[in-house]
Structures are given as C-alpha cells and as structure tokens.
Amino acid sequence: MPKILLNWVPTQSDFELMRKTLPDAEFEVPPWQNLEEAEILLYSPKTPDLDALIPNMKNLRFIQSLMAGVDHLPWSLIPNNVIVASGSGANSEAVADMALALALSALKFIPFYQNEMKMDLWKRRVSKDLDSLTAVILGTGSIGKAIAKRLKAFGMQVVGVSRSGNQVEGFDNVASSADWSSEPYGDLIVIALPLNRDSYHMIDKDVLSRLGGTRVIVNIARAAIVEPQALKVWLQENPTSVYASDVWWNEKLSLQPVVVEQPISISYLPNVIMSPHTAGLTEYAQERMLTTSCENIRRFLEGGQPLGIVRKEDYSQTPWNEN
Amino acid sequence: MPKILLNWVPTQSDFELMRKTLPDAEFEVPPWQNLEEAEILLYSPKTPDLDALIPNMKNLRFIQSLMAGVDHLPWSLIPNNVIVASGSGANSEAVADMALALALSALKFIPFYQNEMKMDLWKRRVSKDLDSLTAVILGTGSIGKAIAKRLKAFGMQVVGVSRSGNQVEGFDNVASSADWSSEPYGDLIVIALPLNRDSYHMIDKDVLSRLGGTRVIVNIARAAIVEPQALKVWLQENPTSVYASDVWWNEKLSLQPVVVEQPISISYLPNVIMSPHTAGLTEYAQERMLTTSCENIRRFLEGGQPLGIVRKEDYSQTPWNEN
Structure with missing residues (x-):
C-alpha cells in the first residue's frame, strides 16, 4: 500500500477526490505519525514549511507539487535521487x-x-x-x-x-x-x-x-x-x-x-x-490540481514516466532561496 | 460623375483614402455649395445635425453611415425611396x-x-x-x-x-x-x-x-x-x-x-x-470605416446591392427620437 504524505490537511471532499484516483493509497496528514515510511510527498505551498519535513523523510522517492511553480521548494534539502514533478497543466x-x-x-x-x-x-x-x-x-x-x-x-x-x-x-x-x-x-x-x-x-x-x-x-x-x-x-x-x-x-x-x-x-x-496573485484561484482549481497531481502519482507508482519532471540543475544555487 | 455629400470636413489623408476607392466621385463638404445635386450622403455622427440637411437634398437616393449604429439618424425626415446602409462590419x-x-x-x-x-x-x-x-x-x-x-x-x-x-x-x-x-x-x-x-x-x-x-x-x-x-x-x-x-x-x-x-x-x-464609448476608437478605425463605407457606395453606384441595408420599419416611431 503506497504511503503518501501531505503537508496540509485536506477537506473531506478533497480526500474523496484523491481516493478516486488513488484508491489503494494511505494518506499521512499533519500532525504526521510516521514520516519515515512515506515514499511520496504531495506538496501544497499553502503550508510551505518543508525545511523540517524533507530531511526526515528517509524513504522519500517522489515529490509531486500541486502547483505549476516549484521555485519555493527547499531545493538544497532535496536528495539527488528524489524525483520532483511540477503540477504544470492543471491550472x-x-x-x-x-x-x-x-x-x-x-x-x-x-x-x-x-x-x-x-x-x-x-x-x-x-x-x-x-x-x-x-x-x-x-x-x-x-x-x-x-x-x-x-x-x-x-x-x-x-x-x-x-x-x-x-x-x-x-x-x-x-x-x-x-x-x-x-x-x-x-x-x-x-x-x-x-x-x-x-x-x-x-x-x-x-x-x-x-x-x-x-x-x-x-x-x-x-x-x-x-x-x-x-x-x-x-x-x-x-x-x-x-x-x-x-x-x-x-x-x-x-x-x-x-x-x-x-x-x-x-x-x-x-x-x-x-491583482493579488489570484490567477489560479478559480472554482474548480483545487479539484483540477488534486486530480492532475494524483494521476501523476499513479503514473509514478505504476512505473511510468510522471509528467512535468523538473530539471534540478535549474534550481541549484538560485539567488532567491539561500536556505 | 457621382456627387457625394459629407456632413463633416475630412482630413487630407481621409480624402486620399476615399479617392482611392472612388476615383471618379466629387465630394461636397461643409460649407456646402450645392445640396440639391448630391445623390449620396456619407454620414458621420461626429456632426449629427442632419435635420436641416436632409430635407434640402432633393436628389438624395442613398445614405451610407460610417458607423454600425444608425439609431441617431433623423428617421422621420428620410424619404421612403432613400436607401440607408449601416457601416456594420468595419469596426x-x-x-x-x-x-x-x-x-x-x-x-x-x-x-x-x-x-x-x-x-x-x-x-x-x-x-x-x-x-x-x-x-x-x-x-x-x-x-x-x-x-x-x-x-x-x-x-x-x-x-x-x-x-x-x-x-x-x-x-x-x-x-x-x-x-x-x-x-x-x-x-x-x-x-x-x-x-x-x-x-x-x-x-x-x-x-x-x-x-x-x-x-x-x-x-x-x-x-x-x-x-x-x-x-x-x-x-x-x-x-x-x-x-x-x-x-x-x-x-x-x-x-x-x-x-x-x-x-x-x-x-x-x-x-x-x-468606459467612455471608446470601443471603436482605435488607430485604424477611421481608415477602416472610410474604406468600407466607400466600397459600399461603389457597390451602390455600380448598381449592385449595398451591404448592411437597414430595415426602415425598425426605426419608425422609435421612443428615443421624437424629432
């Protein structure tokens, strides 16, 4: 049973959406009981405090971003073997x-x-x-x-x-x-x-x-x-x-x-x-982002090539993120 | 030589545009010398005072509006045999x-x-x-x-x-x-x-x-x-x-x-x-309206069917124009 860690607490309807695409997955939400077992991180910038989280996810293999932009990930903390996929497309x-x-x-x-x-x-x-x-x-x-x-x-x-x-x-x-x-x-x-x-x-x-x-x-x-x-x-x-x-x-x-x-x-x-960063804030945006992200996680779990894989060298030593 | 009466004074470049489409026409501009001979009125709402003009145009057969909207024409003064064409399309x-x-x-x-x-x-x-x-x-x-x-x-x-x-x-x-x-x-x-x-x-x-x-x-x-x-x-x-x-x-x-x-x-x-009625106020609007209107006048002069002929009954006894 794949274990997917979320960095936010989804609503009930969000959970239902995720379970539709990933019926066999186990979702670990804050406050996390077990960081070490999860192989997958589904990441929302709503709670961007990943600095303490990522180093403790010893089995992490795949990070899926809900959003298209992945510039705010703590890139220096992400091990080289971890694949990162952008949520590009959903929005x-x-x-x-x-x-x-x-x-x-x-x-x-x-x-x-x-x-x-x-x-x-x-x-x-x-x-x-x-x-x-x-x-x-x-x-x-x-x-x-x-x-x-x-x-x-x-x-x-x-x-x-x-x-x-x-x-x-x-x-x-x-x-x-x-x-x-x-x-x-x-x-x-x-x-x-x-x-x-x-x-x-x-x-x-x-x-x-x-x-x-x-x-x-x-x-x-x-x-x-x-x-x-x-x-x-x-x-x-x-x-x-x-x-x-x-x-x-x-x-x-x-x-x-x-x-x-x-x-x-x-x-x-x-x-x-x-305008106040509202381009992605539409009625169905959350739903579309969740569904697209979960479909990409399924692709990863089934051994396929996830969409939107990010070239890590694009984000190494970036001038805006020195942590 | 067809005589076309304008109810405004065009710029030099507007004249050149009109002559390109209607090389044989004679344009009569304000202050008019001879209202009676013109068979055609090319009408701009820039100077909408047509009430004194139309009854004196004894040979009037065709009114071409530069603009799409013809609601501000003095409809009650336009004889039944005069064809009216809207400038629809240019803008x-x-x-x-x-x-x-x-x-x-x-x-x-x-x-x-x-x-x-x-x-x-x-x-x-x-x-x-x-x-x-x-x-x-x-x-x-x-x-x-x-x-x-x-x-x-x-x-x-x-x-x-x-x-x-x-x-x-x-x-x-x-x-x-x-x-x-x-x-x-x-x-x-x-x-x-x-x-x-x-x-x-x-x-x-x-x-x-x-x-x-x-x-x-x-x-x-x-x-x-x-x-x-x-x-x-x-x-x-x-x-x-x-x-x-x-x-x-x-x-x-x-x-x-x-x-x-x-x-x-x-x-x-x-x-x-x-916004202050500026939809049609673009760089090339005047040029496009003039060209389209003159092409339609040419169609009329050549005995063809002008585009955008207005159904006069749509404008009879209109509640906004009682003059």
Whole structure:
C-alpha cells in the first residue's frame, strides 16, 4: 500500500477526490505519525514549511507539487535521487484567462477608464487594433500554449520564446531566449515561464532599455523574473507602457491572508495594473490540481514516466532561496 | 460623375483614402455649395445635425453611415425611396476586442483588484473557470460573430440571440429573442444588437428579475437597450453581478469633448465597470470605416446591392427620437 504524505490537511471532499484516483493509497496528514515510511510527498505551498519535513523523510522517492511553480521548494534539502514533478497543466486554462484579462485591461485602458468615469471624467484614448499587434509569450509550456490560443482569436501575431527556440504548435514562430533577450520586441509581452536559475531577472535593465516604450508587459508567472528597480525606471521613462501583473516581489505564497513583507515600490505608478496573485484561484482549481497531481502519482507508482519532471540543475544555487 | 455629400470636413489623408476607392466621385463638404445635386450622403455622427440637411437634398437616393449604429439618424425626415446602409462590419473586430476587455475585467475582477492593491489591500476572490461558463451574445451580426470567435477560444459555451433564432456559424446555438427574453440565461451576457424599435429596453425589469444574480452583463452596443431604473435595482439586489459597459444613457455621440446631459445614475454602484464609448476608437478605425463605407457606395453606384441595408420599419416611431 503506497504511503503518501501531505503537508496540509485536506477537506473531506478533497480526500474523496484523491481516493478516486488513488484508491489503494494511505494518506499521512499533519500532525504526521510516521514520516519515515512515506515514499511520496504531495506538496501544497499553502503550508510551505518543508525545511523540517524533507530531511526526515528517509524513504522519500517522489515529490509531486500541486502547483505549476516549484521555485519555493527547499531545493538544497532535496536528495539527488528524489524525483520532483511540477503540477504544470492543471491550472493552465485559468492562468491563461487571467493573463488575457490583464492584457486586455491594459490594452483597452479599463482600470484607468473605470477610475475616471467614476469621477464623471470622459477621457477617451485611441487604443491599438489588436489584430495589428505582435504578442511575445515568454514560455511555450502548457500555460504559454493556452495564452497563445486565446491571443490568436484576437488576430495577433503570436511568437513564443523558449530556451531552445524549437518550434511549437500554436505559435506563429518560436525564438530562443538568447536571441529574444539580445533584441527584444513585442507590443504585448506575456511572462509565462517558471522561475528558475535561467529566468531569474531575465527582464532586466538591458532588455527593458532595448525594448523601449509603448509596450504592455503582463506577468502571471513569478515577480522575480523581472528586476524591480529596472522596471520602475522603465515605467517612469515610458509612461505609455503598462506593467500588468498578478505576482509581486514581496508576496508570501499562501492562502492565509497574504502578508506583504514590504510595500511594493512600483504600486504608486499610474501605468501599473495589479491583482493579488489570484490567477489560479478559480472554482474548480483545487479539484483540477488534486486530480492532475494524483494521476501523476499513479503514473509514478505504476512505473511510468510522471509528467512535468523538473530539471534540478535549474534550481541549484538560485539567488532567491539561500536556505 | 457621382456627387457625394459629407456632413463633416475630412482630413487630407481621409480624402486620399476615399479617392482611392472612388476615383471618379466629387465630394461636397461643409460649407456646402450645392445640396440639391448630391445623390449620396456619407454620414458621420461626429456632426449629427442632419435635420436641416436632409430635407434640402432633393436628389438624395442613398445614405451610407460610417458607423454600425444608425439609431441617431433623423428617421422621420428620410424619404421612403432613400436607401440607408449601416457601416456594420468595419469596426467589428475593435468592438469585439472591447467587449472581451470589459467581460474579462468583470469576470476576473481587475478594476476592483486595481483599486484595492493600490491601497495595499490583498483581497483575493474566487473567480469562475471560464471554460465552465455559458455566454449569451444578443446579436449575431458581424460584431456578435467576432465576439463569439473570441469567447470560444476561452472554452465557453456560446449562444447567440437574434430575432429569427436561425442558426449561425460560430455559435453553439442560436435562440430567438422572444424565447430568450421569456426565459433568460447566461453567466455572461454581451449586448451586441443595433438599437431599434425591437431592442429598445429589451433588458427590462422582467428580463432582469427572471435572470437573477451572479451574472456579468457587457454592453458595447447602445445604453438604451437596457432600462436604466430596472438595471439599477437589479445591481443593488445582486451585488455579485456586474454591469460592464462602454455606452451610457446620457452621452452625446461626438468626438468633441463628450457632454453628459445628466450624471449617470448608476456610476456610484460598486458593481459597475465603465468606459467612455471608446470601443471603436482605435488607430485604424477611421481608415477602416472610410474604406468600407466607400466600397459600399461603389457597390451602390455600380448598381449592385449595398451591404448592411437597414430595415426602415425598425426605426419608425422609435421612443428615443421624437424629432
């Protein structure tokens, strides 16, 4: 009987969902009685305190993350023989929907109109014809693909950017990160990359200064892909550009009331559109994440290849996680 | 040589565009020298004062509207033998883009988050999974179709509503106005109908009370399709519903600074999202409207059937235009 350790206490209906996919499994929930026997850790960032847990899981062979992002795992504590799988895919549609909501809000000025109209101020702006725009999606994974599909319906030219630059269906073209970073372009740029060693501060002073103005940058991935000081300068120098983001440098990933460690230093800028990391927070998100994760655990247990296996070297010596 | 009267003074580049499509035409612009000879009126709502003009155009045979909406024409003054064509089609993509911007802003709470986050208030809401929603588009014309295409990319079930209820490609289903009005439904309802005798106050107290709550209604057509008092009551009774609109009861259709005759009485409600009638105001909108209109005039001059011919009975004895 496979023993699966959870780092949170699921609701009754969550349990039922998990048992549907993994009827033979035994679930060990906090407060844990027996850390040593579990071979599998199903991990939710709701309670991200894994530092004390992982070193004591002597039989750990597989970590399944509920979420797509695995940047907040304590990578230095995970033994080399342990396979880590991202929850990528389960949330892609919801996150892509949020990316489009932020992009269209920026391109059609909705939050700015909203505040002006509430004061009875009719200040009409000429907007772009969306079918004349080139969109660049950083990331060609399942979220990037879901965003591309939506942007194509608006008639945009859609370019993907990935490490390899290999062509991917659903994109008009795919460029390599190296090529795009040296000569960045795009009327709309959507960040849909995992945060890892390569993507950390990928959008820095160099990229932003080469990019120039009148752009919309949307971030539904991780704030730390963007260098905040460089962004602040760019937004001040390019008032017709907009940064619309669901993710922030000082948020704590938690479904507890979100604690902001420091005030976000760009929030006072008029060309910033903000949402509180809610892209994945939809009615069926929890259900979809649980089912997808449990299906992947079953794949592992049956000796198959789990989906979304993470390349550990991407997360070694990362600058944001020194513990 | 066909003589075309314009009710506004075009820019030099607009003239060049028109001459490209109609090289043999003579354009008569304000201040008009000769009203009687022109057989064609190319009409822009920028200067809507047609009341003095139309009765003096003794040879008038054809009115081409630059815009899709023809509700503000002085219908009672237009002789029966004059054909009127709407500019429908030229702006459809831009208007559909705005409809989506308003819909996604409402469904993903963007303007509400924006105001909260600017005050450092992290108030996360659970949003709908868009692929679980049914969208109802009132209107299956070129704007309705462009909206349907976009909503399908989000995985929504998309139902059209038209007078006939005849099936139209791009919609999962089409219902008749009569059927939908008697049992209205839809998580998202997008108003994309021309304002005419049938659609005036189509969304009234009866429809809204049958519809119930937790809906998003988007209006990119004309405010008067919605009965304002009934809407106000519905929004107050259903705080989880949102009305997101580009069009208002008291606006004047003009590119002059927009004059609001009375304050909009629902603007103080928290569940209202507002933009200042800018759906069609895009970089290439003017160009596209002019070209489309001139192509339609050419069709008329060559003896063909112009597109978008308006049924005059739809505009006779309309309640909003008593002059």
